[in-house]
Amino acid sequence: MKTRSCFTLMGRALLVLAFSFCPLMTGRALAAESAxxxxxxxxxxxxxxxxxxxxxxxxxxxxxxxxxxxxxxxxxxxxxxxxxxxxxxxxxxxxxxxxxxxxxxxxxxxxxxxxxxxxxxxxxxxxxxxxxxxxxxxxxxxxxxxxxxxxxxxxxxxxxxxxxxxxxxxxxxxxxxxxxxxxxxxxxxxxxxxxxxxxxxxxxxxxxxxxxxxxxxxxxxxxxxxxxxxxxxxxxxxxxxKGKPAMRDVTQTLENPALRSYLRLAKGVEGAVVMKPASKDAQYPLKEFDVITHIGEFPIDNQGMVKLNSNSRVRFQYRVQQLAKNGTLPLTVVRQGAPLKVSLPVSAEHPMLISGLQGNYPSYFIFGPMVFSRATTEFMAAPNGNAPMLYGMSFAGNPLVTRRGDAPDAEREELVVVAAPFFPHKLMNGYSTRFFSVIDSVNGVPVRSLAHLVALLRDQTDELLTFRFQQRDAELVVVPRKDMLAATESVLTDNGIRSEASPDMLKVWNQKTPAN
CATH class of the missing domain: 2.40.10.120 (Thrombin, subunit H)
Incomplete structure (x- = not known):
């Protein structure tokens, strides 16, 4: 009887002990289940x-x-x-x-x-x-x-x-x-x-x-x-x-003491030096040799960096995307020794003579055995991966190399190229292929853009067409206009090509007047 009571008491104690651990065990299980x-x-x-x-x-x-x-x-x-x-x-x-x-x-x-x-x-x-x-x-x-x-x-x-x-x-x-x-x-x-x-x-x-x-x-x-x-x-x-606004001005660091001396900067001035403003317009707020000391309220150090957090620094241009409002960016510069606050225009747009397709397909125009398109960064993939080709284009003064990075101007809105080797045809006999050559002019008229080239070919009435290319070693290509027009259809048929032009260029070509 005593023994039974002892076991009974022990069982009760173990049962109480088990229940006392139950909340802890349940909490851990719940935490594990939640995780x-x-x-x-x-x-x-x-x-x-x-x-x-x-x-x-x-x-x-x-x-x-x-x-x-x-x-x-x-x-x-x-x-x-x-x-x-x-x-x-x-x-x-x-x-x-x-x-x-x-x-x-x-x-x-x-x-x-x-x-x-x-x-x-x-x-x-x-x-x-x-x-x-x-x-x-x-x-x-x-x-x-x-x-x-x-x-x-x-x-x-x-x-x-x-x-x-x-x-x-x-x-x-x-x-x-x-x-x-x-x-x-x-x-x-x-x-x-x-x-x-x-x-x-x-x-x-x-x-x-x-x-x-x-x-x-x-x-x-x-x-x-x-x-x-x-x-x-x-x-x-x-x-x-609209994309991300950005500064297009060329700046450099202010670490070198001789550079600081040349700019006559006071000892405490830190920042980034403007070497080439994005615009030559007299009203543009940044000038050559301005020292940008602050972007908004953020100080710029002599390496052109700003604090990101306690552990990191980044290029000061990072702050543009945070501080630009309504197309302007607040800057503090030192000009001729005096501090000056300016509002800099910024934009996501960055027009280039050679730009990317941005998800589109290339525009083109086929004229007889010749294929024309505009130069794009995608078009430059082949020479970019071929050093001898790139060297040859550079030596010949091809604008695809010499004008890489240039902005459009009144004379050239874009570079127009021969986008493929000439299709086999007797009209091209004796001419080397002008693949990767940039069109300079047609019958003496400088070509501004692909649409302009199509319009020139559309409106020509001369019997012969002369194509000049913009590089030192380029030969002159002279072709009979009517024969080129007649050859276009057979070239398309022989090569299984649906249309002589992309929709945008076809629209330009079809504006041709009945008199022509």
């Missing part, structure tokens, strides 16, 4: 993106490049949208997404795109997708160097979701796709092909979007931070995207 649910929701917000791309062919501007299948990553954000990289869906003829662990792909369309910042928004055809795939929260502050991060995505080497771990290595303000610049975060978590467009997370919030790794380097990956993403989203929400 697992959070991780599951995060992973459920990451999708794989499948794209079929049909990019331009700058050397056959009448056609598109062969279809290319690519994969990338994306992340669900607010507004029933998916955020990814522009290079994953640019020129896409078809886009599909696939959720983590799902067997089916869902059709999507490109809602908005910024090639400059390599960002794009997708719209999913089946809105019910978002019932079970919630947006991933975004942090509203930049991470600090050494913060731990996780990169989510679908890199090559497997089909399931990949998660890599690392830290923030540094934060910089750099060029993305010329002429656009922005903040870039470097991390040491692995970023491989296929990771592009996937979120990078610190804690339980996204801090940016993976967009690039570095070839021939280990543990170097780059992400686009949320600050840049928010600028993109706000710009799109405005209804008429």
């Amino acid at each position: 697992a649910a959070s991780a599951s929701a995060l992973e459920n917000s990451v999708v794989k993106v499948f794209s079929t791309l049909r990019g331009p062919d700058p050397y056959k501007p009448w056609s598109k490049a062969a279809p290319q299948s690519v994969t990338g990553s994306g992340v669900v954000i607010d507004g029933h949208r998916i955020l990814t990289n522009a290079h994953v869906v640019g020129y896409a003829s078809q886009v599909q997404i696939q959720a983590n662990g799902a067997g089916d792909k869902i059709g999507a369309t490109v809602l908005a795109i910024s090639r400059g910042m390599d960002l794009a928004l997708l719209q999913v055809e089946d809105e019910s997708f978002f019932d079970s795939h919630k947006p991933l929260p975004r942090a509203n502050v930049l991470p600090d160097v050494r913060d731990a991060v996780l990169a989510y995505g679908y890199p090559t080497g497997g089909t399931s979701l990949s998660i890599t771990k690392g830290i923030v290595s540094r934060i910089e303000f750099v060029h993305y796709n010329f002429p656009v610049s922005g903040l870039r975060i470097q991390i040491d978590a692995a970023i491989n092909p296929g990771n592009s467009g996937g979120p990078v997370v610190a804690g339980d919030k996204m801090i940016g979007l993976a967009f690039a790794g570095m070839l021939n380097a280990q543990n170097i990956g780059y992400i686009i931070p949320n600050e840049e993403i928010e600028l993109f989203l706000r710009d799109q929400a405005a209804g008429a995207p």
